[in-house]
Amino acid sequence: MNRNAACRIAAALVSGAIFGLGLSISGMLNPARVRGFLDITRDWDPTLAFVLAGAVIVSAAGMALVRRMPRPLLDDRFHLPETQVIDRRLIVGSAIFGVGWGLVGLCPGPALASLSLGLPATVLFVAAMLAGMVAHDRLQGARLWQRV
Amino acid sequence: MATYASGLLGGMLIGLSAVILVVSNGRVAGVSGIAGRLLQGVQTATGTAFVLGLILGPVLYRLFLGEWPAVVLVASWPIVVAGGLLVGYGSRMGSGCTSGHGVVGLARLSRRSMAAVGTFMATAVATVYLMGFFQ
Numbered sequence: 001m002n003r004n005a006a007c008r009i010a011a012a013l014v015s016g017a018i019f020g021l022g023l024s025i026s027g028m029l030n031p032a033r034v035r036g037f038l039d040i041t042r043d044w045d046p047t048l049a050f051v052l053a054g055a056v057i058v059s060a061a062g063m064a065l066v067r068r069m070p071r072p073l074l075d076d077r078f079h080l081p082e083t084q085v086i087d088r089r090l091i092v093g094s095a096i097f098g099v100g101w102g103l104v105g106l107c108p109g110p111a112l113a114s115l116s117l118g119l120p121a122t123v124l125f126v127a128a129m130l131a132g133m134v135a136h137d138r139l140q141g142a143r144l145w146q147r148v
Numbered sequence: 149m150a151t152y153a154s155g156l157l158g159g160m161l162i163g164l165s166a167v168i169l170v171v172s173n174g175r176v177a178g179v180s181g182i183a184g185r186l187l188q189g190v191q192t193a194t195g196t197a198f199v200l201g202l203i204l205g206p207v208l209y210r211l212f213l214g215e216w217p218a219v220v221l222v223a224s225w226p227i228v229v230a231g232g233l234l235v236g237y238g239s240r241m242g243s244g245c246t247s248g249h250g251v252v253g254l255a256r257l258s259r260r261s262m263a264a265v266g267t268f269m270a271t272a273v274a275t276v277y278l279m280g281f282f283q
Contacts, residue, residue, distance in 0.1 A: 005193070007172070008172065008173050008193075008194050009193050009194055009197045010197070011168060011169065011172035011173055011194075012169065012173065012194040012195070012197040012198040012201065013197040013198065013200060013201040013204075014168060014201065015165045015166075015168040015169040015172075015177060015198060015201060016165070016197065016198035016199060016200065016201020016202040016203075016204070016205070017201035017202070017204045017205050017208060018161050018162075018164055018165040018168065018201075018205070019161075019162055019165035019166075019177065019179075019198075019201070019202055019205060019247075020201060020202040020203065020204060020205015020206055020208070020209075021158075021161055021205040021206075021208045021209055022158040022159065022160070022161030022162035022163075022164070022165060022205070023158065023162065023205060023206075023217075024158070024205055024206045024208075024209035024217035025154055025157055025158035025161060025209065025217075026154060026155045026157070026158025026159055026161075026162070027151060027154060027155060027158070027217070027218070028155075028158065029206060029217045029218075029219055030217065030218045030219050030220055031219070031220065031221045031223075032218075032220040032221070032222070033218075035276055038269075038272045038273050038275075038276040039276050039277070039280070040273055040277075041277055041280075042280060046152070047151050047152060047155040048155070050152045050155035050156045050159060051155045051156070051158055051159035051162070052159060052250060052251070052254075053156065053159060054155070054156040054157065054158070054159025054160040054162070054163060055159040055160065055162040055163040055166070055250075055251040056163065056250075056251060056254050056255050057160070057163065058159075058160045058162075058163025058164055058166075058167060059163040059166045059167060059251050059252055059254075059255035060255040060256075061163075061167070062163070062164075062166065062167030062170060062171060062255070063170070063252075063255050063256050065167075065171065066170055066171060069171070071174070072170070072171060072172055072173055072174030073171060073172045074172045074173055074174075075173055075174045077174060078170070078174040079174050079175050079176075080170075080174070080176060080256070081176070081243070081258070081260075083260065084258075084259055084260060085260070086259060086260055086263045089241055089242065089243075090242050090243060090260055090263060090264055090267075091242075091263065091264075091267050092241065092242070093237075093238045093239070093240070093241025093242025093243065094238065094242035094249070094263075094264040094265075094267040094268045094271075095238070095242075095267050095268065095270075095271045096234050096237055096238030096241060096242070096271075097234065097235055097238030097239045097241075097242055097245060097268050097271075098238070098267060098268030098269065098270065098271030098272040098275065099234050099238070099271050099272070099275050100230070100231040100232065100233070100234025100235035100236075100237075100238060101231075101235055101246070101268060101272045101275075102271065102272035102273065102274070102275030102276045102279070103223065103227055103230060103231035103234070103275055103279070104221065104223050104227065104228055104231030104232070104235075105221070105223075106221070106231065106232075106235065107179075107235060107239075107245050107246045107247075108179040108180045108183055108235065108236075108239060108245050108246075108247070109179040109202065109245070109246065109247050111232075111235075112179065112183065112199055112202050112203060113202045113203060113205050113206055114206065114219050115203050116203045116204070116205075116206045116207050117206060117216055117217075117219055119219060119221065121221045121223070121225070121228050122219065122221060124225065124228050124229060124232070125221075125228050125229075125231065125232040125235075126232065127232065128228070128229045128230075128231070128232025128233045128236065129183075129232040129233070129235050129236035130183070130187060130236060131232070131233060131236060132232060132233040132234065132235065132236020132237035132238075132240075133180070133183065133184050133187055133236040133237070133239070133240050134187055134236075135233070135236070135237055136236070136237045136240040136241055137184070137187070137188065137240060140240075140241070
């Protein structure tokens with residue numbers, strides 16, 4: 001393993017840890033708080049809007065920096081999505097995701113981060129989420145195969 | 149007010165996490181994408197490191213503040229399983245979740261991410277609204 005590859009692994013670890021710490025501080029590790037934000041007609045908790053605003057502002061500053069960089073610090077090129085097409089898969093997939101997010105109040109980041117608390121319900125959620133991901137990739141693979 | 153301030157601070161840390169990953173590795177900090185690629189056996193070293201870091205986050209919180217962050221999940225087990233399956237399937241089909249589309253995509257002014265965030269916010273709000281009639 002060259003030095004850059006080791007540094008990339010370290011950067012991913014630090015990035016993940018700050019992400020998990022940020023989720024914990026923001027209160028968004030808690031599905032009850034997330035559902036409180038989604039519950040706009042009853043007892044609305046606007047906190048998630050502050051979390052998203054803080055995250056997007058800092059992230060946007062980083063993206064402005066990225067536009068001035070010829071390449072990332074530890075890799076020879078950026079790996080950012082370039083497609084701009086809003087297709088059926090994007091909308092249907094996002095709609096399905098939103099239903100699951102609303103049902104439980106967990107999305108992939110908080111679900112994985114809260115594994116450290118070892119609660120049976122979040123462990124079960126993560127297992128089902130990973131099964132859903134595998135199911136998608138299998139079915140989608142099959143569909144692509146049929147199309148050929 | 150304090151909860152809004154901690155929300156903003158925590159959100160800024162989440163943004164910082166995304167900046168670190170894109171500036172150093174040139175990658176989007178999208179949790180569903182990272183987890184999905186891990187399941188496919190792609191980019192396993194950095195993916196595993198990111199997920200381990202994510203799990204370490206609440207442990208760091210406990211070290212700094214002396215208590216675990218609150219996690220209250222009241223949904224019944226069948227709902228938890230159904231929610232997990234839909235979140236996993238939908239995030240792969242829609243190429244992202246709250247982190248990839250929400251934090252990074254919106255910051256990049258991606259039209260796809262704006263459409264994705266608008267869609268999943270709408271269906272999540274509708275789901276919570278409808279569930280309110282059965283509780």
